[in-house]
Amino acid sequence: VVAVNSTLLTINAGDYIFYTDWAWTSYTVFSISQTLMLIVGATYYLTFTGVPGTATYYALIMTVYTWIAKGAWFALGYPYDFIVTPVWLPSAMLLDLVYWATKKNKHSLILFGGVLVGMSLPLFNMVNLITVADPLETAFKYPRPTLPPYMTPIEPQVGKFYNSPVALGAGAGAVLACTFAALGCKLNTWTYRW
Numbered sequence: 001v002v003a004v005n006s007t008l009l010t011i012n013a014g015d016y017i018f019y020t021d022w023a024w025t026s027y028t029v030f031s032i033s034q035t036l037m038l039i040v041g042a043t044y045y046l047t048f049t050g051v052p053g054t055a056t057y058y059a060l061i062m063t064v065y066t067w068i069a070k071g072a073w074f075a076l077g078y079p080y081d082f083i084v085t086p087v088w089l090p091s092a093m094l095l096d097l098v099y100w101a102t103k104k105n106k107h108s109l110i111l112f113g114g115v116l117v118g119m120s121l122p123l124f125n126m127v128n129l130i131t132v133a134d135p136l137e138t139a140f141k142y143p144r145p146t147l148p149p150y151m152t153p154i155e156p157q158v159g160k161f162y163n164s165p166v167a168l169g170a171g172a173g174a175v176l177a178c179t180f181a182a183l184g185c186k187l188n189t190w191t192y193r194w
Contacts, residue, residue, distance in 0.1 A: 043184025118177030
């Protein structure tokens with residue numbers, strides 16, 4: 001249930017390719033959303049079973065489900081190439097590694113695992129972006145309505161590190177992923193009272 005729902009929530013997190021004008025802003029936001037959905041579910045699975053390797057298994061489920069769902073989109077005429085990269089797997093492997101290396105220490109998992117996943121996923125997501133079709137080509141192939149004036153983007157400054165979507169995504173992800181890793185652990189300890 002966790003894997004299916006998190007996959008549904010991240011299913012369109014590769015669609016920044018459609019927002020050509022806002023590509024980098026969307027990239028950062030979607031990287032963070034993917035990071036958080038991965039870390040909550042993977043940490044939940046990992047601490048529920050107590051078996052290192054379960055996080056990677058969880059990411060594999062998400063990847064396969066996404067391929068199936070995007071395959072259905074492809075059948076409807078949408079481009080398929082922007083989601084085929086298994087972007088969650090390497091970050092989940094790092095989470096498993098931390099859990100194994102710290103002898104199943106939950107606090108280390110939250111702190112170190114959260115930072116590693118938060119910082120790594122935007123990097124792997126950039127590989128995902130590099131391997132997809134050219135955004136401009138896609139924009140012409142799949143035209144969208146003109147943006148209203150208040151949505152018209154300002155030309156971004158490029159080439160500066162502090163404007164890097166990977167750096168911004170990694171920085172924000174590293175902070176937020178620790179919190180969400182703690183939530184993933186907490187999901188196994190809550191008790192419900194009527």
